[in-house]
Amino acid sequence: MSSILFEIKENVAIIRLNRPEVFNSFNKEMAKSLQAKLDEFETDPNVRAIYIIGEGKAFCAGQDLQEVTDPNGPELTSIVRDHYNPIIERIRKIEKPIIGAVNGVAAGAGANIALACDICVATASSSFIQAFSKIGLIPDSGGTFFLPRLIGFQKASALMMLGDKIGAEEAERMGMIYKVFADEEFSEGSFKIASKLAKMPTKGLGLTKRALNLSMSADLTAQLKTEEDLQTEAGSTYDYNEGVAAFLEKRKPVFKGE
Numbered sequence: 201m202s203s204i205l206f207e208i209k210e211n212v213a214i215i216r217l218n219r220p221e222v223f224n225s226f227n228k229e230m231a232k233s234l235q236a237k238l239d240e241f242e243t244d245p246n247v248r249a250i251y252i253i254g255e256g257k258a259f260c261a262g263q264d265l266q267e268v269t270d271p272n273g274p275e276l277t278s279i280v281r282d283h284y285n286p287i288i289e290r291i292r293k294i295e296k297p298i299i300g301a302v303n304g305v306a307a308g309a310g311a312n313i314a315l316a317c318d319i320c321v322a323t324a325s326s327s328f329i330q331a332f333s334k335i336g337l338i339p340d341s342g343g344t345f346f347l348p349r350l351i352g353f354q355k356a357s358a359l360m361m362l363g364d365k366i367g368a369e370e371a372e373r374m375g376m377i378y379k380v381f382a383d384e385e386f387s388e389g390s391f392k393i394a395s396k397l398a399k400m401p402t403k404g405l406g407l408t409k410r411a412l413n414l415s416m417s418a419d420l421t422a423q424l425k426t427e428e429d430l431q432t433e434a435g436s437t438y439d440y441n442e443g444v445a446a447f448l449e450k451r452k453p454v455f456k457g458e
Contacts, residue, residue, distance in 0.1 A: 203230035205255065206237055211248040211398040212391070213241040220256025225264040226309060228274055231283035238290040248457045249398040250294070251391065252317065253301040254310075262308025262331060280340050284309050288342040291316045292413055295406025297397040301390040302368070302377070307331045312341035315350065318409060319393060320377040322368040323386040328376065330360045349416070350376050401439030402457035 205216035215237055217224040224230075241247040254260055267273045274282070291298055291313070300317030307329040314320050314328075322328075330347070332339050339347070339360050348356040351374045359366065368380045381389040397405065407430045414426050434440055438458040446453035 202233070203227070204233040204237055208244075208246060210395045211246060212394045213237075213244070213247040213250045214391075214394075215241075215250065215252045216255045217252070217260050218255045219264075220254075220258070222264055222266075223258035223261035223305060224254040224256070224310070225261040226283065227264045227267045228279075228283060231287065235286050235290060238287070238294060242290070242294045242296070245457075247296065248402045249296055249394045250298045251301055251394040252298065252313075253390075254303050256304070258304035258310075259300075259302040259306040259314060259326065260310025261305060262310045265335075276337075284313075284341040287313060288316050292409075295409055296402060297394075297405050297409070299390065299394045299397070301386075301394075302326045302328070303386060305329065308339075309341040312339065312343040312346065315346050315376065316342050319397075321379045321381060321386075321390045321393065322371065322377055323383045324368055324380050325383050326368045328366045328368075328371050329363060331363055333361055333363045345416075347376070399455065401437070401443060401453075401455045403437045403439055404434045407434050 201218065203217070203219050205218045207214050215234065217230065217234070219225060219227075219230060238250070241250055263279065268276065268279070297319065298317045300314035300320040302314050302320060302322035304323070304326050306314045306322075306326065308331045311328045311330060330339055330343060332343075338344070343360070347359070350356075355374060358364070366376070368377065371377045372380045411423075411426055411430050415423050418426065439455045442455060443453050
């Protein structure tokens, strides 16, 4: 059975991490499959948003430690460099909205992949754990980059060092994630966000994502120039002209992501 399931619905590519027997923990095959699917959906004109969720009771428990301890398995350096870093880079560079739909525990790399998404939502019963310190490792998969920016240096440092388990509602309160849904409302509510994004002017959303990425290392002057350049680019799109025309004609716009 494939470790990655996928379908396209309402112009949303749904990616399901599919190793439920090990809480969707990553091995080499699943990491490479996820990379390949992200590459495919990046260039698919029928895909205007991407939605990542776990199959079964968990979102993702991080790295499969059976693979790490296998004498014939990949070394830690290779796992970080070849498995996780490319996933995080793809999530951030794909200029389409990506939703991390956390349906259960998100631990280690699993948590940090979810937090790297443009929008992260979760079930009320789900949790986030920076589990690395429990086995003497450091947070990877962009954790040391994104988490301090989401919740602040002090809080991130404590969660990474102590390895505390954080419930979804607390994660929402501290700004780690966007929204929490009651478990019974999660499937419909979280997908509705992805479906809404897919109907929006996704070219402009992609440019917004690019601006946010650049803001991570820019000073104010540089960021203002980025906004100027990207606004000019956004103003030349079909969606901008359609949005203005629809407003003036008092009708609902029909965006194409172009």
